[in-house]
Amino acid sequence: MKNDYVHGYSNEEATRLHDQAKTLSDLLHNNIKFPAGSRVLEAGCGVGAQTILLAKNSPDAQIISIDLFEESLNQARSLIKKEGIKNVEFVKADIMDLPFEKESFDHIFVCFVLEHTLDPIQTLKKLNKVLKPGGTITVIEGDHGSCYFHPESEQALKTWKYLIKAQKDLGGDPLLGRKLYPILSEAGFEDIVVTPLVVYVDNSQPHMGEGFIKKTIIAMVEGLKNQAIDSGIIKKREWDQGMEDLHKSAEKDGTFFYNFFKAVARK
């Protein structure tokens, strides 16, 4: 995994990730329940935002959650402890150099991780090796090219495009969601089923305007402000106007659309 991009690095970022997980948990974790006694690898657990949901939804599965960063693992550990969860073991490990035996997991779960890897297909091949034949992999990714909103302004689009560029510049793939089917196929998985998970928000669900658009999406863009302005790509005035316009999509006459993708495939 690319070392200079770490979700959950700052406290603010950690708060954002927990808010995001809470608002989105129903959408993303719907139907994800692993059988009693199964051994599940969560590859790239970060600060534990998804771990907690995985563990609660599959209380009788044994979950092994890895991450490359001790700092993230410590946050994840204390979160799990606070919740009284007992079925998770944390291991500091590199997803590209897994310290597990071949074919030692019944299931694998990867959420918001591949989009930050330099080579998602190679990463999937590494994961394939530690999965038992017949076992499943569940992959959840966003696709920043799926996002649109009303009202739409040139400045708002520009801030959004900067988010896409920033992730690309770090070697990630902000448009990975749409590619899950071909990359899983290329990595040797079978029976691939990809489901779009749509977030559509209008004024009939004002809590989503707050919880999803503002706290998750706009917060993610806002975090790039200094970097964007320093880069010279966008002027401060344009950026501020863009952020103001993005906020309108979370208000009374606004609408907002984002699409996640969930793929389940078999080895």
Next chain:
Amino acid sequence: MKNDYVHGYSNEEATRLHDQAKTLSDLLHNNIKFPAGSRVLEAGCGVGAQTILLAKNSPDAQIISIDLFEESLNQARSLIKKEGIKNVEFVKADIMDLPFEKESFDHIFVCFVLEHTLDPIQTLKKLNKVLKPGGTITVIEGDHGSCYFHPESEQALKTWKYLIKAQKDLGGDPLLGRKLYPILSEAGFEDIVVTPLVVYVDNSQPHMGEGFIKKTIIAMVEGLKNQAIDSGIIKKREWDQGMEDLHKSAEKDGTFFYNFFKAVARK
């Protein structure tokens, strides 16, 4: 309605619209069933592509389908006759000058029409007048800004953007889908529920690559070829490359995403 844009004008276009209706019918008409004895206005029936589905799904409702163009109505009439459908009456009428009594319909159905009107809110207000209090309106629209695909190329994006521009130049709104909630609200409707209807295609459903991406979406763009090249906005070579690239999204490693919106609201 804008007079110089008519869906179903040529025979080829009529074929495209029927293919589209067939492939999409399950998605769009799911849960649309009007009660026995109810009087339903289909505002803007065109060549009858949706009329046939409406009539079949609500066999005991009385459907009054209007359109401004005699030529489209004649095609719709012969289609309905061929199918042996008896519960549809066609009326040549302007959606902005409806020849019906105030509050004379139980339900209204509008599909792929508002996106071509010059003033969707005024159009909805006109429709509101002929709807009984407590009656419902069902609106279905696309949103061309919701479309994305893999692989993505600059040329393919350019052809797609031309489609958006062409519809705008005719006074329509190619991004209307995302606006259904605010415009219905502005036109005085209540209890508005907007549902995104997602078309996602990958190689697990090759028939959708053929039926939806190629026959519906790409065909729609292809129809603009001469106009686009004559406009000078895009060179012939770029256009051809763009179309070739768009086709790749319907092939083995390609994926394609488009989002329709369905709104149901009450007077």
